[in-house]
Amino acid sequence: MSREQDLLAAFTEFADTLVADYDVVEFLHRLAERCVEILDVSEAGLMLADRNGTLCYIASSSERMRLIELFELQHDEGPCLDAYRTGVAVHRSTSDDANERWPTFVAHARGVGFQSMSALPMRLRSDVIGALNLFSTAPEPLSLEDQQVAQALADIATIGILQERALSDGQVVTTQLQSALKSRVVIEQAKGIVAEHNHVSVDDAFRLLRGYARGHNRLLGQTAVEILNGTLASEALAEPTRNQPA
Amino acid sequence: MVARLEPERFAQIVAAHHDQHRDPASSLCLACVDVLGVSGAGLVLMSGGRSLDFIGVSDRVSDAVEQMEYTLGEGPCVAAFHTKLPVFDADLADERTARWPEFRRGALAAGVHAAFGFPLLVDRICIGALNLYHDRPGALSDDQIAGALVVAQCASRSVLAWQADAPPGRVAWQLEQAPNHGVEVHxxxxxxxxxxxxxxxxxxxxxxxxxxxxxxxxxxxxxxxAAGRLRLD
Structure with a gap:
C-alpha cells in the first residue's frame, strides 16, 4: 500500500472505532502503533492533561517509549511538554540545540538510542489537551510532509479523547477504582501466564494479548480473564490475526 | 508538639513537598512524616481485600517494611484494612505482644520500632491504609493520632480525585508513578x-x-x- 492508502486506512479504522462502547486507552495505543507504521519514526506515544492541567502518560507504541515518556514527566523537560505548553509543534535532533533546552532528557534519550524527536500538540480550538510524541533512532527530523501527516494523526487522537470524555462523566469513582485495580491485576497476571507459556518477554506478551483482543473485537480485560480461567489458551494468541482493514 | 492539623493546611504542606522528581503519593507521605513527626510513612491500596498496591512511600526503609508486610500478609496495615480501625503497635520489641511476630522481627531488623496503621475510608468502604513507622518505640500522642486521621482522610480524597480523572477501566497515573512492586508481583x-x-x-x-x-x-x-531471570517450579 502507498503511504496515502495507509493513512486513509488508518482514518477509516479509527472512525469505525469511535462508537459508544470503546476503550480510549486501547484506541490511543493503536494510534501510537499506526504512527510508527505510517511515519518515518521508531516510536510514538501520547500524553494527556488531566483536569488540573498536569500532563500524564497515556499510551505508547512500546515499553521503551512508555519509560521515556515517564522520564520526561518526572524530570519536567522534553519535547512533549514543550509542545503541550506552547501549543506549537517541536521537531529536533539530539545533536542540535535541544541539548541546552533539555539537558537531562537529551542525555537519557541518546542513551536509549534516540537521535531525533517530534512532538505535536493535540489542539481543541484554543486549548491544548495533550501531545503526540514521535521518536526516531535516525538523526533526521520528520520531513515537512510527515509533519503534516503527524498533525492529522494527533487530531484523530483529540477527537477520540473528546468522545470518551463526554461518555465518562458522573462515574462512581470508588467502584471504578476498585474495578480498575482488579482489572490491572488480571491483565498483569495474564501477561505473566502468556510470557511463560509462549517463551516471550512480558512486554511481548502484552502485545500478543492486545493483538488478540483487537483481532477478535474484545476488550483487553475480557481477554485477560479468559486467559486466567483457561477458556482461552495462550497458544491461540500466537496465531496471526487480521489487523489491517481490507 | 504537633499543632491541630486542618485538611487545608495539610494540603498546603503536601503542595510544598511536591517535586518534579517525586510522584504525588510519595509527596503526600513525606508531608505526613514532616507534619506528624514520625520516621516513615507509606500508602497502600487494596482491591478485593487480597491484592495490594503500593502507591507511595516516604523513604527506603518504609518501602522495605511495606514489602515485607505484603510478603508476610500480616502487620498493622493489613489489620487496619480488615478491621477498618486504626491499629497501634507502639513497641515492636515488646515480647508480651503476640501479634504479627514475623512482621515485628523484620521491622525491627530494618530499624523500625513502632508501627501504626490507619484505614483509608470512603464512606464505609475501606480502599487501603496509611502506615506510619517510627525508629523509636513510643505511643502516638493525641495530636499525632488526630493528625494521622486527617492525613488518612486527605489521602483517601486525593486517591479519589486522581482516579476521577482516569480513563474508565484504568488506574489513575498518579497511582502508577511510585515504584509499584504490585505490577511485577502480579x-x-x-x-x-x-x-x-x-x-x-x-x-x-x-x-x-x-x-x-x-x-x-x-x-x-x-x-x-517477571523478567525470566528466576524460575520457581
Missing part, C-alpha cells in the same frame, strides 16, 4: 502459576514464601521472575 504470579502448574493463589503464596525464606524484598524477587 506478572510474576502469572509466570509461576505456569512454571509450577498451580493456581494463581498458590503461585502468589509460593512467591511470598520464596521471598521470605531467602530474606529478599518481594518486589526484587518478583522483578527477577
Amino acid at each position: 506478572q510474576a504470579t502469572g509466570r509461576i502459576s505456569v512454571q509450577a502448574g498451580i493456581s494463581l493463589d498458590d503461585a502468589l503464596v509460593l512467591l511470598r514464601a520464596y521471598a521470605f525464606s531467602h530474606d529478599r524484598p518481594i518486589g526484587d524477587v518478583a522483578a527477577d521472575v
